[in-house]
Amino acid sequence: MCARSVRLFFGGFLVFAVSAIAQQPVTVTFEARGGGNAALPPRLELRLTDVSDRSISRTVPLIDGRGELDVPAGKEWDVRSGDNAFVIAATRMTASAGAAVTLEVWPAAKLRGRVAAQGDQKPAAVSVTVAELAGQGSVVPRGTKFDCDVDRARVVTCSVPAAARHLVLRMSDMVPHYLWELALTQGGKRELGTISFRRGASFTAYLDRGIAQRLEASARARLLHPVPAVPSETTARLSVPVAEGSFDKRGFVQLAGVPAGTYILEIRAKGFATRSIGPLEIYDGKETSFRKAIELFPPVQVGITVDPPHDLDDRPWRIRWERVGDFAPADAGITLHAGTDGRAVIADQSPGLFSLQLFDTDGNPLWGKDVRVDEQDVAIPIALDLHLVKGNVSIGEIPLEATLWFGTANGAVHARAASDAEGRFAVRLPHLSEWPVEVVSRARSIHSIVNVDVDDDDDVAIELPDTSLSGRVVDADGQRLSRGRVTAQVSGRALSTELSSAGEFSLRGVPEGTVHLIASNAQNESSSPVAVPLSRNAPVRDVELRILETHRFAGTVVSAGQPVVGAHVSVVPLAPRGGHVVEAVTDAAGKFQAAVLDRAVRVLLVIAAPSRTLQTFDVPVTAEEMRYDVAPRGGTLGIHLSGNAQAPFTLTRDGVEVPLASLLSWILAHGAPIEDESLLRVMDLAPGHYRVCGPPGKCTDGALAPGATLELHVPADRQ
Numbered sequence: 178m179c180a181r182s183v184r185l186f187f188g189g190f191l192v193f194a195v196s197a198i199a200q201q202p203v204t205v206t207f208e209a210r211g212g213g214n215a216a217l218p219p220r221l222e223l224r225l226t227d228v229s230d231r232s233i234s235r236t237v238p239l240i241d242g243r244g245e246l247d248v249p250a251g252k253e254w255d256v257r258s259g260d261n262a263f264v265i266a267a268t269r270m271t272a273s274a275g276a277a278v279t280l281e282v283w284p285a286a287k288l289r290g291r292v293a294a295q296g297d298q299k300p301a302a303v304s305v306t307v308a309e310l311a312g313q314g315s316v317v318p319r320g321t322k323f324d325c326d327v328d329r330a331r332v333v334t335c336s337v338p339a340a341a342r343h344l345v346l347r348m349s350d351m352v353p354h355y356l357w358e359l360a361l362t363q364g365g366k367r368e369l370g371t372i373s374f375r376r377g378a379s380f381t382a383y384l385d386r387g388i389a390q391r392l393e394a395s396a397r398a399r400l401l402h403p404v405p406a407v408p409s410e411t412t413a414r415l416s417v418p419v420a421e422g423s424f425d426k427r428g429f430v431q432l433a434g435v436p437a438g439t440y441i442l443e444i445r446a447k448g449f450a451t452r453s454i455g456p457l458e459i460y461d462g463k464e465t466s467f468r469k470a471i472e473l474f475p476p477v478q479v480g481i482t483v484d485p486p487h488d489l490d491d492r493p494w495r496i497r498w499e500r501v502g503d504f505a506p507a508d509a510g511i512t513l514h515a516g517t518d519g520r521a522v523i524a525d526q527s528p529g530l531f532s533l534q535l536f537d538t539d540g541n542p543l544w545g546k547d548v549r550v551d552e553q554d555v556a557i558p559i560a561l562d563l564h565l566v567k568g569n570v571s572i573g574e575i576p577l578e579a580t581l582w583f584g585t586a587n588g589a590v591h592a593r594a595a596s597d598a599e600g601r602f603a604v605r606l607p608h609l610s611e612w613p614v615e616v617v618s619r620a621r622s623i624h625s626i627v628n629v630d631v632d633d634d635d636d637v638a639i640e641l642p643d644t645s646l647s648g649r650v651v652d653a654d655g656q657r658l659s660r661g662r663v664t665a666q667v668s669g670r671a672l673s674t675e676l677s678s679a680g681e682f683s684l685r686g687v688p689e690g691t692v693h694l695i696a697s698n699a700q701n702e703s704s705s706p707v708a709v710p711l712s713r714n715a716p717v718r719d720v721e722l723r724i725l726e727t728h729r730f731a732g733t734v735v736s737a738g739q740p741v742v743g744a745h746v747s748v749v750p751l752a753p754r755g756g757h758v759v760e761a762v763t764d765a766a767g768k769f770q771a772a773v774l775d776r777a778v779r780v781l782l783v784i785a786a787p788s789r790t791l792q793t794f795d796v797p798v799t800a801e802e803m804r805y806d807v808a809p810r811g812g813t814l815g816i817h818l819s820g821n822a823q824a825p826f827t828l829t830r831d832g833v834e835v836p837l838a839s840l841l842s843w844i845l846a847h848g849a850p851i852e853d854e855s856l857l858r859v860m861d862l863a864p865g866h867y868r869v870c871g872p873p874g875k876c877t878d879g880a881l882a883p884g885a886t887l888e889l890h891v892p893a894d895r896q
Contacts, residue, residue: 201249201250202247202248202249202250203247203248203249203250203272203273203274203275203276204245204246204247204274204275205245205246205247205248205270205272205276205277205278206243206244206245206276206277206278207223207237207239207243207244207245207246207277207278207280208242208243208277208278208279208280209221209239209242209243209265209279209280209281209282210242210279210280210281210282211281211282212281212282212283212316212317212338212340213283213316213317213340214316215282215283215284215340217241217242217282218260218262218263218282219240219241220238220239220240221238221239221242221258221259221260221263221282222236222237222238222239222258222259222260223236223237223238223239223244223256223257223258223259223265223280224236224237224256224257224258224259225237225246225248225254225255225256226254226255226257227252227253227254228252228253228254228255228269229252229253235248235254236259242282248272249272250272250273250274251271251272251273252271252272253269253270253271253272254269254270254271254272255267255268255269255324256268256269256270256278256280257324258282258285258336261285261287261336262284262285262363262364263282263283263284263285264282264283264284264285264323264336264337264338265280265281265282265283266280266281266321266322266323267304267322267323267324268280283317283338283339283340284338284339284340284363284364285336285337285338285339285363285364286336286337286338286339286361286362286363286364286365286366286367287334287335287336287337287365287366287367288305288325288333288334288335288337288344288356288366288367288369289332289333289334289335289366289367289368289369290332290333290368290369290370290371290372291330291331291332291333291370291371291372292327292331292332292333292348292371292372292374293331293371293372293373293374294348294351294373294374295351295373295374295375295376302324302325302327302348302349303325303327303333303335303346303347303348304322304323304324304325304335304346304347305322305323305325305335305337305344305345305346305347306320306321306322306323306344306345306347307319307320307321307338307341307343307344308343308344308345308355309341309342309343316338316340317338317340317341321338323335323336323337323338325346333346333372337361338361339361339362339363339364339365340361341359341361342357342358342359342360342361343355343356343357343358343359344356344359346372347464348374349462350376350462351374351375351376351377351462352374352375352376352377352378352379352431352433352434352464353379353431353464354372354373354374355429355431356369357427375433375434376462377433377434377435377436377462378434378435378436378437378459378460378461378462378463378464378465379431379432379433379434379435379464379465380400380420380431380432380435380440380442380457380459380464380465380466380467381429381430381431381432381464381465381466381467382398382429382430382442382466382467382471383428383429383467383470383471384396384424384428384429384444384470384471384473385428385470385471385472385473386428386470388428388446388449388471388472388473389424389426389427389428391448392424392446392447392448393447393448394446394447395423395424395425396423396424396430396444396445396446396449396473397421397422397423397424397444397445397446398421398422398423398424398430398432398442398443398444399418399420399421399442399443399444399445400418400419400420400421400432400435400440400441400442400443400457400459401416401418401419401440401441401442401443402415402416402419402438402439402440402441402742402743402787403439403440403441403455403456403504403743403787403788404416404504404743404762404787405504405743405744405745405762405785405787405846406502406846407745407760407762409760409761409762411743411761411762411763411764412743412762414764415742415743415762415764415765419435419436419438419440420432420433420434420435428470435459436459436461436765437459437460437461437739438458438459438739438740438742438765439455439456439457439458439459439739439741439742439787439788439789440455440456440457440459441453441454441455441456441457441504441788442454442455442457442467444471444473446473448475448476449473449474449475449476450473450474450475450476450477450525450526450527450528450552451527452471452472452473452474452527453527454467454471455504455788456787456788474552476524476525476526476527477526477527477528477550477551477552477553477554477555478522478523478524478525478526478554478555479498479522479523479524479526479548479550479554479555479557480520480521480522480554480555480556480557481496481515481520481521481522481523481533481557481559482519482520482556482557482558482559483515483519483520483521483535483559483561484519484558484559484560484561485519485561485563486515486516486517486518486519486520487517487519488537488538488543488563488605489537489563489565489605490537490538490605492537492538493514493515493516493517493538494514494515494519494521494535494536494537495512495513495514495515495535495536495537495538495540496511496512496513496514496515496521496523496533496534496535496536497510497511497512497532497533497534497535497536497542498510498511498512498513498523498531498532498533499511499531499532500529500530500531500532501529501530501531501532501547501845501848502529502530502845502846502847502848502849504743504787504788504846504847511523526550527550528550528551528552529549529550529848530547530548530549530550530845530848530849530850531547531548531549531550532545532546532547532548533545533546533547533548533557534589535559535561537592537605539593540593541591541592541593541605542589542590542591543561543563543590543592543605543606543607544559544561544590544607545589545590547845547850547851548850549850561607561608562607562608562609563605563606563607564605564606564607564608564609564631564633565603565604565605566603566604566605566606566631566633566637567601567602567603567604567636567637568601568602568636568637568638568639569596569599569600569601569602569636569637569638569639570596570600570602570616570639570640570641571600571638571639571640571641572621572623572640572641572642572643572685572686573640573641573642573643573713576596576598576599576600576601577596577600577616577618577621577623577641578596578597578598578600578618578620579595579596579616579617579618579621579623580593580594580595580596580616580617580618581593581594581595581596581602581604581614581615581616581617581639582594582614582615582617583604583606583612583613583614583629583631584612584613585613585614585615585626586615586617588613590607592604592605592606592607606631609631609632609633610631611628611629611630611631612628612629612631613626613627613628613629614626614627614628614629614639616639616641616686621685622647622674622683622684622685623641623684623685623686624665624672624673624674624684624685624686624687625641625642625672625685625686625687625688626670626672626688627639627641627688641685641686642686642687642688642689642713643685643686643713643714644685644686644687644688644689644711644712644713644715644716645683645684645685645716645717646665646683646684646687646692646694646709646711646716646717646718646720647681647682647683647684647716647717647718647719647720648663648681648682648694648717648718648719648720648721648722649679649680649681649682649719649720649721649722650663650676650680650681650682650696650698650704650721650722650723650724651680651721651722651723651724652698652723652724653723653724653725653726655723657679657680658676658680658696658698658724659676659678659679659680660676660698660699661675661676661680661696661697661698661699661724662674662675662676662696662697663676663682663684663694663695663696663722664694664695664696664697665684665687665692665693665694666692666693666694666695666706667687667688667690667691667692667693667711668688668690670688672684672687676696682696687711688711689711689712689713690710690711691708691709691710691711692708692709692710692711693706693707693708694706694707694708694709694720694722695707695722695757696722696723696724697724697757698724700772701757701759701772702724702725702726702727702772703724703725703757703774704722704723704724704725705723705725707720707722725774725775725776726774726775727772727773727774727775728772728773728775728800729770729771729772730748730770730771730772730773730780730798731768731769731770731771731802732768732769732770732782732802732803732804732805733763733766733767733768733769733802733803733804733805734746734763734767734768734769734784734786734804734805734807735767735804735805735806735807736786736789736806736807736808736809737809739767740763740765740766740767740768741763741767741786741789741807742763742764742765742767743762743763743787744762744763744767744769744784744785744786744787744789744807745760745761745762745784745785745786746760746761746762746763746769746771746782746783746784746785747759747760747781747782747783747785747836747839748760748761748771748773748780748781748782749780749781749782749783749836750773750774750777750780751777751778751779751780751781751795752777752778752779753776753777753778759771759772759773768802773798777798778797778798779795779796779797779798780795780796780798781793781794781795781833781834781836782794782795782796782805783835783836783839784805784807785839785842785843785846786807787846789807789808789809789810789811789861790807790808790809790810790811790861790862790863791811791835791839791840791843791859791861791862791863792807792808792830792862792863793830793833793834793835793836793839794833795832795833795834807863808863808864808883810864810883810884811860811861811862811863811864811881811883812861812862812864812881812882812883812884812885812886812887813858813859813860813861813862813885813886813887814858814859814862814867814881814886814887814889815856815857815858815859815886815887815888815889816828816840816856816857816858816859816869816889816891817855817856817888817889817890817891818854818855818856818857818891825871826869826870826871826891827869827870828840828867828868828869828870829867829868830862830863830865830866830867831865831866832868835862835867840857840859841857843859843860843861844857844858844859844860847860847861862881864881864882864883865880865881866878866879866880866881867879867880867881867887867889869889869890869891870891870892871891871892871893872892872893875892875893876892877889877890877891877892
């Protein structure tokens with residue numbers, strides 16, 4: 178009978194009555210068999226050690242591989258071989274009625290050495306695990322574990338199968354120590370000398386055996402933080418490899434001393450395409466192994482043909498090729514010139530999404546496209562219909578000497594031109610259509626964008642409205658700024674000008690309408706937006722913009738209890754509206770900070786966590802540093818813009834806005850091109866209830882679960 182404890186209640190008092198009755202013994206059966214091709218000894222002793230009291234042990238004799246032992250029910254025992262000539266894998270059993278323990282027995286060899294642990298830590302336990310290389314096979318299964326003995330002098334002794342060739346010594350919270358190409362014999366001993374352990378996590382991986390044998394030189398492995406494509410000092414620091422090393426002749430690599438976190442494994446080898454694998458989770462004090470043998474593939478070749486083979490000045494095209502997304506640190510990209518036949522070849526490429534741009538010799542990007550490269554060579558034909566377009570530009574009726582960008586200065590496709598004192602210009606364009614044209618004359622404080630229909634048959638006449646607005650910018654104390662910028666937002670476009678040393682600004686040629694002015698200083702602190710009506714021949718003067726005071730807003734991004742490194746955090750003012758969106762990137766501890774307006778009450782946090790999810794938070798602005806827990810695993814959301822639904826829509830998750838710009842950036846960060854304008858497919862969105870709304874009052878919604886896909890159609894505005 179087992180010991181029992183009975184609770185009795187008398188008059189509201191709790192009384193314990195305990196009876197201690199000795200546990201009944203149970204019979205445990207043991208059966209052994211020879212490991213691999215080894216013969217089982219006719220007699221073998223097993224030694225059982227009580228897990229709760231290591232001073233208690235029992236011996237079980239096995240005759241022809243079988244034996245029995247009566248032990249108290251419910252107790253845990255460690256089972257080891259009692260014969261130095263043979264060894265069994267580390268085994269723990271719990272005694273229960275009818276329990277049967279089956280063991281493999283191996284002829285043993287001895288390993289002996291002295292443990293030296295970082296920080297002079299006394300080794301509590303040391304074990305040996307079989308580490309046969311992937312695909313090479315072994316009579317001892319890979320991962321089989323054997324316990325070692327450690328004495329007070331820190332001398333470790335391990336009994337291991339004589340058949341094992343590759344072993345790894347392990348100590349808790351320490352980087353494992355690998356032993357390769359061991360030639361062990363039954364009853365033999367191998368002196369290891371001093372075995373130095375250092376604290377930390379580690380990562381191991383194997384190359385495919387055939388690949389390893391074909392390498393001309395050692396392949397290199399790097400562990401990288403997945404980081405967003407956001408220029409910042411934090412991103413630059415996080416882009417440095419956390420650990421790197423070379424695969425050895427066996428195709429094995431161990432990267433040691435790795436901080437816990439999420440990583441991308443990058444493998445480079447001569448004659449092969451770069452391979453990226455991830456995300457990989459590495460835990461504090463643990464070893465992470467990529468169990469599957471890694472294959473490498475031949476590099477991809479990209480062939481580009483441009484028609485016509487030269488630009489309008491009969492000069493060669495310049496080509497820019499750059500990887501997009503994948504959350505890996507951006508490489509330098511490739512710039513090259515097409516040949517006289519308009520052809521170019523980009524060799525040694527690995528699969529992924531790339532940005533391809535075509536420039537004329539003056540540096541104008543006249544063609545651009547995102548290109549998906551798989552594991553086969555790619556041929557990309559580019560056909561341009563080049564046109565030499567002439568015209569004149571004026572403000573009011575006055576000819577204007579200025580710089581013009583057809584497609585705007587920051588457009589993916591644009592062409593730059595300069596007008597002379599008579600306002601005349603000529604520009605080379607890749608197609609005829611309606612172009613947004615940005616016009617800038619710093620000398621005359623002119624910055625404007627107008628839409629222009631370009632036709633081959635007529636000169637282009639660009640007339641800017643004769644509008645004018647001016648004012649000054651002061652700091653929170655009313656003092657003039659000597660450095661800063663004023664941005665005018667009108668009709669969905671942003672025009673800007675730099676402040677003079679006296680803190681004054683002036684803008685001419687701004688399109689008519691209501692203009693929203695915002696000033697910013699060198700620290701990216703901003704003013705409240707000021708709305709002014711603007712029309713021809715009605716100058717707006719003496720507008721004062723005051724920079725608002727800000728304070729520090731900080732937090733920590735975590736996921737599944739771990740800090741998220743390299744998350745892109747956008748801080749969007751909600752209440753009151755206005756001011757700049759502030760960008761930040763979490764550091765190695767998952768922390769970020771931003772400057773928000775003193776008057777801000779609430780902000781929208783958009784957290785794009787590489788290898789995790791995109792998630793938004795509507796939070797109050799407080800001095801306290803908050804933790805923001807991002808879902809570790811998300812789902813895929815398809816947003817359909819079919820029918821007569823228009824592109825503008827709003828999306829919320831659990832009632833919190835998910836901005837369209839953030840969705841587009843998140844798609845590209847995954848290396849996925851937006852090929853269908855009627856469908857946005859967004860991966861790794863945090864689970865939750867999503868609601869998409871088109872015209873006012875027309876919405877559709879649904880729940881998104883981890884690993885699932887949710888399709889939502891933007892409601893159409895049916896008249």
